[in-house]
Amino acid sequence: MRISERRIDIRIHLLGPLRIFCADGELAPVARRPRQILALLLLNHSRVVPTAALIDELWDGPAPKTARAAVQIYVFELRKSFAEAAGLSMDAVGGEILRRVRNGYEFVAEPAWFDLQSFRRGEQSGMAAMAAGDLIKAARDFRAALSLWSGPALAGVEPGPGIRAEVAGLEQSRATMLSHRIELELRFGRHREILGELASLVSHDRFNENLHAQFMIALYRSGYRARALDAFHRLRKDMVGRFGLEPSPGLHRYYQAVLTSDPELEEMPARPLPGELPVLCP
Known part of the structure; x- marks a missing residue:
C-alpha cells in the first residue's frame, strides 16, 4: 500500500501555533521561508500550490532571479526533516508526502491527525445537523470543532498573501461557528x-x-x-x-x-x- 493511501504517524496542528509531530518527535522547521512553504502546503492539503504562488508568498515585492531555485532548496530541507523524523527515505517522502507535481508542489500524505481536517468535518456536520433541525447535535459538533483552536491560526508563521487569505477565511469560519454555537446555547437556556x-x-x-x-x-x-x-x-x-x-x-x-x-x-x-x-x- 502506498503511504499516501493510508494514514501515517504525522499529527498536524495549524489552529494555533504551527506544530507537527512525526513518530516520536516534533518536526519544527525554524527558518521563516521553509515554515511559510509548509504552512501554505498544509492549508491546501492534497491540492497543488504552484511554484509561482510559493514565490509570491516568500518575497514581498519583486522576487530574485534565484527564487525558483531557492524554493527547491526549501522543499528539499522540508523533505529531509520529514525523512529524518519519520524514518523514511527521501524518495518516499518526495513521492508520497511532499510531492512535486507539474508546476508546483502538494502535501499528499493523509496524517494520523490534522486539526484543520477535524475542524472542517465538525463545521460540515454541525451545519448539516442545524439544517435538519437537530440543534443538540449541531451544538455538540460546533463545541468539538471550536475546542481544536489554541490561538490564532498559524501563530508564529509570518504570512504572505496566500497564507493571509487562507487564515482570514478560517477565522471567519470560526467566528460564524462561534456565533451559531452561542445562539444555540441561549436557546437551550x-x-x-x-x-x-x-x-x-x-x-x-x-x-x-x-x-x-x-x-x-x-x-x-x-x-x-x-x-x-x-x-x-x-x-x-x-x-x-x-x-x-x-x-x-x-x-x-x-x-x-x-x-x-x-x-x-x-x-x-x-x-x-x-x-x-x-x-x-x-
Whole structure:
C-alpha cells in the first residue's frame, strides 16, 4: 500500500501555533521561508500550490532571479526533516508526502491527525445537523470543532498573501461557528453558563454587534438587566467615539426591549440561524 493511501504517524496542528509531530518527535522547521512553504502546503492539503504562488508568498515585492531555485532548496530541507523524523527515505517522502507535481508542489500524505481536517468535518456536520433541525447535535459538533483552536491560526508563521487569505477565511469560519454555537446555547437556556465567555468575547471584539446582542440577552435572562443596558451604552460610546456611527437599528430595538423588560426577550432568539427570518431587524 502506498503511504499516501493510508494514514501515517504525522499529527498536524495549524489552529494555533504551527506544530507537527512525526513518530516520536516534533518536526519544527525554524527558518521563516521553509515554515511559510509548509504552512501554505498544509492549508491546501492534497491540492497543488504552484511554484509561482510559493514565490509570491516568500518575497514581498519583486522576487530574485534565484527564487525558483531557492524554493527547491526549501522543499528539499522540508523533505529531509520529514525523512529524518519519520524514518523514511527521501524518495518516499518526495513521492508520497511532499510531492512535486507539474508546476508546483502538494502535501499528499493523509496524517494520523490534522486539526484543520477535524475542524472542517465538525463545521460540515454541525451545519448539516442545524439544517435538519437537530440543534443538540449541531451544538455538540460546533463545541468539538471550536475546542481544536489554541490561538490564532498559524501563530508564529509570518504570512504572505496566500497564507493571509487562507487564515482570514478560517477565522471567519470560526467566528460564524462561534456565533451559531452561542445562539444555540441561549436557546437551550444556558445563558448563565456562557456569561463569562461572552464577557470575554465582547471585550476583545468591541464592535461586534451580534456578540453584543447575545451578551445583552444572556445578561437579561440571567437577571442582570442593568448590566445588559450598560453593555449597549459601552458599545454605543465606542462606536460613536471611533467611527461617528450609532449601533444598528436592530441592536437599538434589542436595547428598547431590555429597557422596557419586554417579556418576549425570555424566548426571543438573539440572532437568527441560517434559514430563519431576521429577528428585531429592519
